[in-house]
Amino acid sequence: MASDLTNPLLDALSASEAPILSNEAFPSHPSSSVKSALDRLGSRQMVEYETLEKEVIVLTSEGEEIATNGSHEAKVFAAVVAAIDGLKISDLPGLVGKDNAKVGQGNAFKRGWIKKDNDKLRAATESIVDETREHLLTVQKTRALGDAKVLADLKRRKLIALSKEIAYKISKGPKFAREFVKEETDLTPEMIADGSWKTTPLKPYNFNAKGAPTTAGALHPLNKVRQEFRNIFFEMGFEEMPTNRYVETGFWNFDALFVPQQHPARDLQDTFYIADPLKADPPHEDPLSDPHRLKATQPASQATKDKPVDYQKYWDNVHEVHEHGKFGSIGYRYPWNADESLRLVLRTHTTSISAYVLHKLAANPRPARFFSIDRVFRNEAVDATHLAEFHQIEGVIADFGLTLGGLIGFMEVFFAKMGIHQLRFKPAYNPYTEPSMEIFGYHEGLGKWVEIGNSGMFRPEMLESMGIPKNMRVYGWGLSLERPTMIKYGVSNIRELLGHKVDLNFIETNPAVRLEKE
Ligand code: PHE
Incomplete structure (x- = not known):
């Protein structure tokens, strides 16, 4: 079961004058567990909230791979640098894999990282900056990217994808309190005998609740x-x-x-x-x-x-x-x-x-x-x-x-x-x-x-x-x-x-x- 955010949410609200954003206050919790806490608190008017839908950028599995291990072209460059006296083109797929060799070689040429010399690949620069990887790392961290051209390019290469993120803007409700007190669902003979029923918070009857499914036989x-x-x-x-x-x-x-x-x-x-x-x-x-x-x-x-x-x-x-x-x-x-x-x-x-x-x-x-x-x-x-x-x-x-x-x-x-x-x-x-x-x-x-x-x-x-x-x-x-x-x-x-x-x-x-x- 997802962790119960009911009381953490009340804590966060009481520590802040302004409304809080669920994705900032609870970045690592799924929005579904935020929602169930909101439902519980909302039904008692302890909080009020607004649902925000935001478009975010996420890495595809290939994008994740590049963010961790570097781009195709960076892998090609590393292989070329590692060769003592140039790298035979036909050896490249064996070293970096077929896909990396195909995509990476062209990109490394385009960026002027490598050159061709008698059927051998040699480094054309001392050091490189793997921009693709940098961009992907930025996306991974911020779920956004400023440069529209780069964004379009990464999307075309299927390294990133657009996704929707739901967040909640939460503020204190009219019956806000620091603590969520569990309401009793049963009125017991003891409560009546000792008079505590007068002060015990009782859960209001939910007339819309569906009954629990019964395990019974069924007619065909x-x-x-x-x-x-x-x-x-x-x-x-x-x-x-x-x-x-x-x-x-x-x-x-x-x-x-x-x-x-x-x-x-x-x-x-x-x-x-x-x-x-x-x-x-x-x-x-x-x-x-x-x-x-x-x-x-x-x-x-x-x-x-x-x-x-x-x-x-x-x-x-x-x-x-x-x-x-x-x-x-x-x-x-x-x-x-x-x-x-x-x-x-x-x-x-x-x-x-x-x-x-x-x-x-x-x-x-x-x-x-x-x-x-x-x-x-x-x-x-x-x-x-x-x-x-x-x-x-x-x-x-x-x-x-x-x-x-x-x-x-x-x-x-x-x-x-x-x-x-x-x-x-x-x-x-x-x-x-x-x-x-x-x-x-x-x-x-x-x-x-x-x-x-x-x-x-x-x-x-x-x-x-x-x-x-x-x-x-x-x-x-x-x-x-x-x-x-x-x-x-x-x-x-x-x-x-x-x-x-x-x-x-x-x-x-x-x-x-x-x-x-x-
Ligand atoms: N025995 C008929 C059938 O099998 C139905 C039927 C019953 C027709 C009695 C006439 C009188 O379709």
Whole structure:
């Protein structure tokens, strides 16, 4: 730590009638330690000061070298004098170094210090005055130089440089005293008991001081934005779906969603398959995924009357719908393979969870709103905006008599809650929804339309297989969590947000986030 100049500064001031200059009073102290003493004394009005900025001349490292050891030409002269019978020109670099020889020889000639005689250098004078060195010594001592021509020349030769020096003109303040009395920062029980609090100088409370940084854990930006979305869903009456199944069967991830077994999305290039075990059990009640919240929302009296969830019937229906068609659908008409359905995948979307939950709902249908926000996996080429894993925000609404217009209307309310007020819908295709719509939103900050989600009304093939009543319709939509997070935090490369390249400092210090909710 730099030495504390608080009391030395008060001493210097009391010894002088006139204001003092910090560079004269404390020439060997860095201006930063003068400044911290001034801040301390200034805040108590013990001193007043003015900041002076002065241009000074300093030596470059080459200038320092010459100030110590002499100029190039002086070195050449010394080498020539030392030779007994003249100095061969070709020997000079070996004696004084290449640079000295090159620059110094010319200058020594110009000054008439040496002469050439049959390829040999000889002294042309008895003694020399090394002016360059003298000038540099003057600069070193005074940080200034009177002769402008010499100054320009030394600057051109890069032996000196201009620099700024900060000095303070310091005078006594209204509360000047000879000694800086440390102010107490704590009022103790003892001070109160013995009455010394009345006379003890107390440090005024600094309301502008920043608190000490706490050593605590930090939420990842994705978690913060996720929480914002959860709040939007909760405030709109949604129940959260259990998303703990990263590994799903092809059944829940694809077949239940009417994705044919030959669909390109099921290819190895798009989906990660689990090698061991190769096969899972047919669909069944998953106690770990049991959406207890779904039950909790039902009155106890009704819960006792709950009809059981029939997985075998569902499995058979899905099989039939794919292979021959059912419920008014002509199906895909291909031989449906049960083993393909039982292969394990890393879920490619959270719609697998929606299928599980909707099927459960179908046993005891009621209007319901569900959402989930969790990780999904896709075998994608990784680039600045794509990773092989990301997070999906998904919503599902089941009710009687829903229409497409209602879905569009709902989207307008939903996205307005995160500050997106202009929406456009584009017809799209999902095997499990009809009609399907891509959702575009006008991003005020970015000044352009960005794709923000995918949506649709689940197909009757899918819903009726589950046992959802014919007149009940279900909306579904999904969006990525990464996209709004990247926009919110101004991150343009997703690898700065997720994965091994993430700067932990960014995670630790990033501010809380708010979606501009209505
Ligand atoms: N599963 C879709 C996706 O991954 C999102 C979606 C969910 C679309 C529900 C329609 C209905 O993009």
